[in-house]
Amino acid sequence: MSASPNGISILLVDDHPIVRQGYRRVLETQSDFQVVAEADNAVSAYSAFKAHSPDIVVMDISMPGASGLEAIRNIRARDAHAHILVFSMHSEAPLVKAAFNAGAGGYVTKSSEPAVLIRAIRSVARGQRAMSDDVAQVLALESLAPSGSALDQLAEREIEILRQIAAGATKEEVAQNLNLSLKTVQNYHYMIKAKTGLKTDAQLVRLAADCGLMGP
Secondary structure, three states, rough: OOOEOOOOEEEEEEEOOOHHHHHHHHOOOOOOOOEEEOOOHHHHHHHHHHHHHEEEEOOOOOOOOHHHHHHHHHHHHHOOOOOOEEEEOOOOOHHHHHHHHOOOOOEEEHHHHHHHHHHHHHHHHOOOOEHHHHHHHHHHHHHHOOOOOHHHHHHHHHHHHHHOOHHHOOOHHHHHHOEEEEEHHHHHHHHHHHHOOOOOHHHHHHHHHHHOOOOO
């Protein structure tokens, strides 16, 4: 997928309507940007992507129910060339790496200047990788650390399940949110504990909080 001749069409995904309105105003100061659709959760983001085929999806990663990680995974499963830019308040290395592993083409923090977001949208829409400076620094420092996070052992689906469990979702709710069987979620839950070396859900909650997987 490449940017259309008439400009860059954008799907804006964030669970806060006022926040979306503010971002939309910023983006539409650019004459070649057009926000063609908005969504407030992973399911509606996927539906909007199917309906509008935007040049780029600008997506928050922390949303109720299935998070942006799951939305990225589903959109990329539908269109392997989809361009997705994560725009998040979180800059922790495990979450950034999970987003890239799921198929994001860029990651910009919400503390960044509007010009950084605008440049990143243009880059990702062209198929290039883009990061805000703080995200790049976090990844660089993490790569130099003598030992990585416990989350480094987890795949992005396991990180998404950990996030939901830590947020208080039951295994049944996780299964419904991610369209998985209860048995599959139980197996993932077991593997998460095995890979992280943790024994209880309380320990998993602490890990998720320490690594920035929890919402604000």
